[in-house]
Amino acid sequence: MEDVLIRITEQVKLQDPVLIEGLPGVGNVGKLAIDYLKEKLNATSFGWIHSKFFPPQVYVSEEGLIRLVSNDLSYVRAAGPAQRDLILLGGDYQGITPEGQYELTDRVLALASQMGVREVYTLAGFAQGHLVEGPRVLGAATSEARVEAMKKFGVVFSRTDPGGGLIGASGLFLGLGRVYGMEGVCLMGETSGYFVDPRSAEAVLRVLSKVLNLTIDFTELEHKAKEIDRIAQKFREAETPTRGAETPAQAREDLGYIG
Numbered sequence: 001m002e003d004v005l006i007r008i009t010e011q012v013k014l015q016d017p018v019l020i021e022g023l024p025g026v027g028n029v030g031k032l033a034i035d036y037l038k039e040k041l042n043a044t045s046f047g048w049i050h051s052k053f054f055p056p057q058v059y060v061s062e063e064g065l066i067r068l069v070s071n072d073l074s075y076v077r078a079a080g081p082a083q084r085d086l087i088l089l090g091g092d093y094q095g096i097t098p099e100g101q102y103e104l105t106d107r108v109l110a111l112a113s114q115m116g117v118r119e120v121y122t123l124a125g126f127a128q129g130h131l132v133e134g135p136r137v138l139g140a141a142t143s144e145a146r147v148e149a150m151k152k153f154g155v156v157f158s159r160t161d162p163g164g165g166l167i168g169a170s171g172l173f174l175g176l177g178r179v180y181g182m183e184g185v186c187l188m189g190e191t192s193g194y195f196v197d198p199r200s201a202e203a204v205l206r207v208l209s210k211v212l213n214l215t216i217d218f219t220e221l222e223h224k225a226k227e228i229d230r231i232a233q234k235f236r237e238a239e240t241p242t243r244g245a246e247t248p249a250q251a252r253e254d255l256g257y258i259g
Contacts, residue, residue: 003052003100004107010046012075012115014085018212019112019182021089022123023071023169027191029125030170032201033208034090038074040216043088047073049108053100054093069093071104073111082213087112094169105172113180120177120184121211123204124170126162127193131232135190135200137207140166142174142183150185153210162188194235198224 022034037043049071058066071091078085089108095101112120126138139155140162141147147157165171166186174184187207189200202221209216 001050001052004103005050006047006073006107006111007050008047010044012046014075014087014115015078017075017085017087017112017115017117019087019089019108019117019120019173020123020208021108021120021169021173023089023091023094025094025124025168025170026127026193027125027189027195027197027200029189029191029197029200029204030123031090032196032198033123033189033204034088036201036221037205037208037216038088038090041076041086041214043074043076043086045072045074047111049073049091049104051095051100051104053095053097053104055096059092071108073108079215080213084212086212087115087117101168101172102176105169105176109173109176109180109182113182118182120173120182121208122170122173122184122186123201123208124166124168124186124188125191125193125197125200126188128190129193131192131194131235132190132200135197135203137203138162138188138190140171140174140186140188142178142185146183146185150207150211153207155185155187155207192232195228195231198228 022030024031050068054069057069059069060066069092071089074088076086095104136156138161139150139157141150170186174186177184187204189204191197191200198221202218202225205216
């Protein structure tokens with residue numbers, strides 16, 4: 001088996017498409033956002049990525065059927081003149097080694113370049129280490145012009161966050177993307193980092209929808225966010241326990257079941 005195997009199931013011709021990446025990470029913000037985007041825009045799958053750089057694992061369905069862990073590629077055609085064709089990258093894992101991160105990212109970018117991609121958006125979470133009620137969307141971009149453009153949509157560019165730079169796919173797709181002549185932006189939703197965070201994913205998608213003129217129904221994501229809020233309240237109570245209240249350990253045990 002090759003280190004990275006990209007299996008294209010449909011040859012697709014797109015007009016000046018935008019690549020959007022959302023893979024598992026902090027708060028699973030990127031994965032949740034891209035999965036929701038695929039569902040609400042009725043994205044069509046056109047390829048799968050299997051790799052030695054993913055964990056040696058298969059998923060087992062309730063029916064007992066197995067599926068090799070993978071990343072997936074799908075597309076959405078523009079619904080009108082104000083929109084763009086989209087290529088969406090999601091999946092089960094990022095590469096589990098630095099070498100794998102680079103190889104997987106480069107292979108996807110090479111394919112995207114062949115398909116005409118010149119612009120990349122990466123979706124991610126930014127852990128604050130505490131509960132966040134109204135998450136901001138932080139940004140990092142490939143040019144000053146992109147920074148100024150994103151500020152108009154409410155994206156925050158901080159001198160201190162992210163302090164240590166971007167680690168993983170959300171940063172590499174921008175860095176390596178420049179090698180392929182692509183410009184791009186990383187949109188990071190603030191999150192506690194304690195659990196899957198649909199509110200942060202919603203914040204990121206609301207910005208992206210404005211930037212790309214997308215029409216998205218956020219009702220289901222809002223319902224999920226309210227459920228997380230209920231669990232988060234338990235966590236708050238656990239951080240300042242009173243007589244008869246749950247301990248922090250008990251609250252964290254509850255949080256472990258989310259997502």
